[in-house]
Amino acid sequence: MARSAQPVSSLPGVAAALLVAALILGTLAAVALRAEAGHGFSSSDWAALKFTLTQAVLSAVISVGLAVPVARALARRRFKGRSLLIALLGAPFILPVIVAILGLLQVFGRSGWISEVLVYFGASPIRIYGLHGVVLAHVFFNLPLATRLILQGWQEVPSERFRLAAQLGCHGWSLFRLIELPMLKRILPGALVVIFAICLTSFAVALTLGGGPRATTIELAIYQAFTYDFDLGRAALLSALQLALTAAAAFAALKLSRGEGFGAGLDRAIQRWDGGTPILDSFWIILAAVFLLLPLSAVALSGVAGLFSLPFLVIKSALISVGVASASTIILLLLALPMAAAIAVRRHSPVELAGILGLAASPLVIGTGLFIIIRPWANPTDLALPVTALVNAAMALPFALRILVPAAKDTVSRHGRLALSLDMEGWVFFTRVFIPRMRPQIGFAAGLAAALSMGDLGVIALFADPEIATLPLQIYRLMGAYKMEAAAGGALLLLVLSMSLFWLLDRGGRWHAEA
Amino acid sequence: MLKLESCIIANGAFQLHANVSMEAGSSVAVIGPSGAGKSTLLEAIAGFRQISKGHVSWMGQDLTELAPGKRPIAMLFQDGNLFPHLTAEQNAALGLRPSGKLSKTEQAQVSAALERVGLAGMGTRKPAELSGGQQSRVALARVLVQHRDLLLLDEPSPHLAQP
Numbered sequence: 001m002a003r004s005a006q007p008v009s010s011l012p013g014v015a016a017a018l019l020v021a022a023l024i025l026g027t028l029a030a031v032a033l034r035a036e037a038g039h040g041f042s043s044s045d046w047a048a049l050k051f052t053l054t055q056a057v058l059s060a061v062i063s064v065g066l067a068v069p070v071a072r073a074l075a076r077r078r079f080k081g082r083s084l085l086i087a088l089l090g091a092p093f094i095l096p097v098i099v100a101i102l103g104l105l106q107v108f109g110r111s112g113w114i115s116e117v118l119v120y121f122g123a124s125p126i127r128i129y130g131l132h133g134v135v136l137a138h139v140f141f142n143l144p145l146a147t148r149l150i151l152q153g154w155q156e157v158p159s160e161r162f163r164l165a166a167q168l169g170c171h172g173w174s175l176f177r178l179i180e181l182p183m184l185k186r187i188l189p190g191a192l193v194v195i196f197a198i199c200l201t202s203f204a205v206a207l208t209l210g211g212g213p214r215a216t217t218i219e220l221a222i223y224q225a226f227t228y229d230f231d232l233g234r235a236a237l238l239s240a241l242q243l244a245l246t247a248a249a250a251f252a253a254l255k256l257s258r259g260e261g262f263g264a265g266l267d268r269a270i271q272r273w274d275g276g277t278p279i280l281d282s283f284w285i286i287l288a289a290v291f292l293l294l295p296l297s298a299v300a301l302s303g304v305a306g307l308f309s310l311p312f313l314v315i316k317s318a319l320i321s322v323g324v325a326s327a328s329t330i331i332l333l334l335l336a337l338p339m340a341a342a343i344a345v346r347r348h349s350p351v352e353l354a355g356i357l358g359l360a361a362s363p364l365v366i367g368t369g370l371f372i373i374i375r376p377w378a379n380p381t382d383l384a385l386p387v388t389a390l391v392n393a394a395m396a397l398p399f400a401l402r403i404l405v406p407a408a409k410d411t412v413s414r415h416g417r418l419a420l421s422l423d424m425e426g427w428v429f430f431t432r433v434f435i436p437r438m439r440p441q442i443g444f445a446a447g448l449a450a451a452l453s454m455g456d457l458g459v460i461a462l463f464a465d466p467e468i469a470t471l472p473l474q475i476y477r478l479m480g481a482y483k484m485e486a487a488a489g490g491a492l493l494l495l496v497l498s499m500s501l502f503w504l505l506d507r508g509g510r511w512h513a514e515a
Numbered sequence: 516m517l518k519l520e521s522c523i524i525a526n527g528a529f530q531l532h533a534n535v536s537m538e539a540g541s542s543v544a545v546i547g548p549s550g551a552g553k554s555t556l557l558e559a560i561a562g563f564r565q566i567s568k569g570h571v572s573w574m575g576q577d578l579t580e581l582a583p584g585k586r587p588i589a590m591l592f593q594d595g596n597l598f599p600h601l602t603a604e605q606n607a608a609l610g611l612r613p614s615g616k617l618s619k620t621e622q623a624q625v626s627a628a629l630e631r632v633g634l635a636g637m638g639t640r641k642p643a644e645l646s647g648g649q650q651s652r653v654a655l656a657r658v659l660v661q662h663r664d665l666l667l668l669d670e671p672s673p674h675l676a677q678p
Contacts (some may be wrong), residue, residue, distance in 0.1 A: 104651040417563055418595055422657075423584025432615060436600040 004424040007158070007412065007419040007429040013342025016335045017354035018054035022441035023077070023394055024357045027369025028243060034372050035240045036233030044213060045238060048221040051214065052245070055131060055206075059138035060192045067146030067191070068184065070288045074147070075154035078117035078398045085289060086151070089225045092292070092449060094454025094502050095495075097141075097204040100477070102491045103295025103422050104128070104137055106211075106302055107205035109182040113298070115242075134217075138202065142195045144214035144292065149194070154180075190256040196250035201362035204457040208476065218242045226462055232372060239365040247360040251397035254356065299491050306489020317474035318497060321454055324389045324470055325501060328453035329446050331393035336400040336445065341434060343401070344408035355401040358394050384463035388470065392453035407441040408434070443509015447502035454498040462507045471497070517560070517665065522569030523609065524559040525654070531555050536676075538575065554593075557667050561590045573664065584613070589663040593670050596654035597642045603653045604638035610657035628656040 041049075074086065092100070107113050108128050115125030128136070157179060165175050203219040210216060216224070218238055225235040343352045362450045370387055374380045380387070411434055417428050435442065457472035464473055478487035522533040531552040537543050543583055546551045558564040560571060562583035567613065578586050589610070599608045601615075607625045608615050632652040642650050646659045658666060 233614060312584065363586060414595055417583075417592065418598070420563070420583040421561060421588070421590045422609045422613055423582075425582075425584065428613045432601075432613075437598075 007292060007416045008341045008345060008426055008434060009426055010342035010349070010351070011345050012338035013351050014349075016338045017342070017351040019352045020335060020339075020394060020397060023390070024361050024366065027366045027373065028239070028361060030369040030372045031236045031239040031243065031365060033132045034232060034236035041241070043235070044216075045221065045234075046215045048238070049241065050216050051131070051210075052200060052202075052217045052219075055134050055138065055202070055210075055217065056196045058131075058135045059142060059199040060195040062135065063139050063142040063146045063195050064150075064188060064191050065220035066143055066288075067150050068188075068283045069280075069425045070143070071147045071150035071154060072180070073284040074151055077278070077281050077285065079285075080265060082492050083331060083337070086148075086286070088289075088292065089148050090145045092141045094451035094455070094498060095141075096457075096472055096491075096498055097137075097295075098208070098457050098475050099455070099495045099498075100140060100295060101137060101205065101208045102302075102475070103297075103299040103486060104133075104140060106298035106488075107294050108133075108136060109315075112430055113294075120122075129209055129211070130215045131210075134202070134205055134215060137205040137209055138195075138199050140291070141205075141296065142198060145198075145286065146191050146195060149191040150184070150187055153183050157183055173398075190253070193249065193253045193256050197246065197253045197359075200245055200249055203362075203364055204472070204476075207457070207461070208479070212384065219362055219364050223461060226368070226371075230278055232368075233365070235368050236372065240367045242362055242365050243360070246362050246365075250359040296495075299488065299495060302485075302488040303490075303492025303495075306349070306485040306487075307492050309485075310489050310493065311486055313469075314471070314474055314478075314486060314493065315467045317471045317495055318490075320468065321387065321471040321494070322497065322501075324385055324392070324460075325450045325453040327386070327389040328392040328396070329450045329505070331389060332400055332449040333442065333446060335393065336404055337435070337442070338395060339397075340408040340438075341400060341412075341430065343405050344412040352401075352405075356495075357399050358398050363391055363395055363456070363458035364462060366394065367462045371462065375471070380463055381465040381468075384460060384465070384468055385470075387463055388456070388460045389453065391459045392456050393449065395456075396445075396449040396452050399448055403441050403445045404438065407438045412439040437500075440510045443506050446509070448507035450505055451502040454501055455494065516574060518570075518572045519560070520570045520572070522559065522571065523567045524555055524564055525539065525567050526552070526555045526564065527553070531559075533559070533569075551564055551648075554669055557590070557669050561588050561664075561667055587664040588667060589665070590667040591651075591658060591669065593629045593655055599642050600642055602639050603634060605620065606642070606653050607638075607657045607660060610659075610661035624660050625656070628659040629653070632656045636641040652669050 084429050105112060105128065108126055109115065110125050110127065119125055161179055170178055201219055201222065202217050206215065206217040206220040210220060220240060221236045222235050222242065225231045225238060333487055339351050339355055343349060350497050371380050374383060415437065419433055424432060455472060457476060460470050469477065471490060475487050475490040475494065478490060516536055516539055517535040518536040524531040524533065529552065533556060545556060547553055550675060555564060559566055562581060566579055573587055604625060605615055607628055608617050611617060611621050611624065626638065632655050634649060634652055634656065637645065645653065
C-alpha cells in the first residue's frame with residue numbers, strides 16, 4: 001500500500017512497548033492487589049511520607065537556589081576549562097550513588113576533612129547522618145542538573161536582546177528584571193519539580209545517610225518492610241503510596257519541564273555587555289567546582305590505597321556488576337530500538353506513552369511487584385541478577401528514548417524514501433540503514449544504560465542474598481562492616497568501571513560515524 | 516506505455532489532476548514553474564504519494580497499490596540519493612539487492628557500472644569523500660544496475676558536469 005509506505009514496521013516496537021507496559025503496569029497491579037489497606041498507615045509510615053516530602057522539597061529548593069548564580073556566572077563568563085566544567089556537570093547523572101556518598105562522607109563526614117579542621121580548632125565535628133546529610137547528597141547530585149537546566153534557559157535568550165539592553169543602558173538589577181527574571185520564571189518551576197521528583201524516589205542516599213525513624217524515605221521504608229519484617233502487605237501498601245506520589249510528580253515534571261537536550265550547545269558563551277561583577281561570578285563557579293570535585297577526589301585518593309589489595313569478594317561482585325550492566329544494556333537496546341523506530345514512523349503513538357511509563361514508577365515499587373509475582377513460582381533471590389538487569393533497563397528506557405527518538409525520526413525522514421525506492425524494507429532497512437545511521441545515539445544511550453545499571457543500588461538490595469552482590473551492594477556491605485579501606489578501593493573500582501563502560505560505548509558509537 | 520488515468524493527487528491543499536500517457540522508450544520532460552506540481556507528479560508515479568482517485572499503470576499492469584520498491588521504477592531525487600554510511604560500491608550494489616549481498620557476477624556488474632560513470636577505483640570511498648558530481652554519478656551507476664523499465668529523474672543533477 002502506498003498510503004502507509006514506511007521503510008520499517010512499527011510492529012516490533014509496539015510489541016516491545018506492550019512488554020514494557022506489562023512489566024510496569026503488571027508489577028503495579030501486583031502491588032495494588034497485595035497492599036493491605038486494612039492495616040492503614042502506621043505513624044512511622046506517616047513519618048516516612050513527611051520525611052520524603054520534606055527532604056525532596058529542601059533538596060529541590062537548595063539545588064535550584066544555588067544553581068541560579070552558578071548558571072548565571074557560567075552563562076556570562078568565558079574562561080579556560082569552561083566547557084570541561086559544563087561537561088563535568090553531566091557526570092553526576094551516571095555517577096554511582098554509593099561512590100558519591102563515600103566521597104561526601106570523606107569530606108563532610110564525622111571524621112572527614114572538614115570535621116578534622118573543625119576539631120583542630122576546638123569545634124565539634126559535623127554530624128552528617130539525618131536530614132541534612134540526605135539533603136547534602138541530593139544537592140550534590142542535583143545542583144549540576146539544575147545548573148544545566150537553567151544554563152539552557154540563559155543560552156536560549158536571543159543575543160539580540162542583550163544587545164538591545166546594552167544599547168538602552170540597562171544593566172544590573174534592571175537588566176535582570178527585563179530579561180533574566182522572565183526567563184527564570186519560565187525555567188525554574190520545571191527544574192524544581194524535576195529535582196523534587198528525582199528526590200522522591202531516593203533510596204541509596206537515604207539508606208546510607210538517613211535511616212532511623214526520623215530520616216526514612218518511603219522507598220527506604222519499603223526496603224525495611226521487606227528485609228527487617230518481611231511484611232509484604234506493608235511493603236505493597238507503602239509502594240502504592242509511593243506510586244501515587246511519583247506518578248503525580250512525574251506528571252507535573254512532564255507538564256512543566258521541556259526536557260534537557262543533554263547538553264547540546266551548552267558550551268557556547270553568550271556575549272554580554274553588562275559586565276556584572278567578575279569576582280562574584282568567579283566565587284560561584286569555584287564554589288560549585290570545588291563542591292563537585294572534592295568528594296570525587298576524596299574517593300580517588302582514598303581508593304588508590306585499597307585498589308591493589310581488593311578482597312576477592314569485591315572482584316567477584318565487580319564481575320557480576322559488569323555482567324548485569326551488559327545484560328541490562330542489551331535488554332534496553334532490544335526494547336528501545338524497535339520502539340524508537342515505531343515512534344519515528346507513527347507519530348503520537350501509545351508506544352511513546354509506554355516509553356515514559358518508567359518515570360512514574362520507582363525501582364523499589366517495581367521490585368516489590370516483581371517479588372510478589374515471582375514468589376509463587378520461584379525463589380526470588382535466585383533471580384536477583386536477571387531482575388536487576390531488567391528493572392535497570394526499564395528505568396533507563398525513558399532516557400534512552402529521549403536520545404534515540406529524534407535521531408530515529410531524522411533517519412526515517414532523510415533516508416526512508418530512498419530506501420523504499422530500492423525496496424529496502426523491514427529487517428534490511430533496520431540493519432543496513434537505521435542502526436548504522438543512529439550509531440552515535442545508540443552508543444550514547446547504551447553507555448548511559450550501562451553506567452546507570454553499573455551504579456544502581458536499588459532492586460538488588462531487595463532481592464540479593466548474602467552470597468551474591470553487585471559491586472555497589474558489596475561496597476555498601478563493606479561500609480556497614482566498617483571495612484572502609486576495602487569500601488574505598490571498591491568505590492574507586494566502581495567509578496572507573498562505570499565511567500569506562502560509558503566512555504567505551506559512547507566513543508564506540510561515534511567511532512568513524514559519518515555525519 | 517505509462518498511463519495515468521483521471522488521477523487526482525493531493526499534496527496538502529494543492530490538487531493535481533493528471534490524465535496522460537507516455538510511450539515506452541520515450542524521454543519525457545516535465546516543465547513548469549516552481550509549485551506547478553512536477554515533483555508531486557513524479558512522487559505519485561513512484562508511489563511516495565497516495566493517489567486519491569484514478570489509476571497508474573505500466574504496460575497494462577496497475578501500479579496504484581504497489582509499494583515504491585516493487586514498482587518497475589528507478590528514481591533519482593533532488594538530494595539524498597546515497598546513504599552516507601555506505602561506500603560508493605555498496606550504494607550502487609543496493610540497486611541489485613536491497614540486502615547488499617552480491618554474487619560474483621553481480622559484483623562485476625557493479626564494478627562495470629561504476630567504471631561506466633567514470634568512477635573506476637573509487638568504489639571504496641564514502642559519499643563524503645566524493646565531490647558533488649561524483650556522488651550524483653554513483654547514484655547513476657546504481658540506476659544502471661537496477662535495470663528498471665522506468666527512470667524518474669527529479670532534478671537530480673545540479674552538480675553533474677559533462678562527464
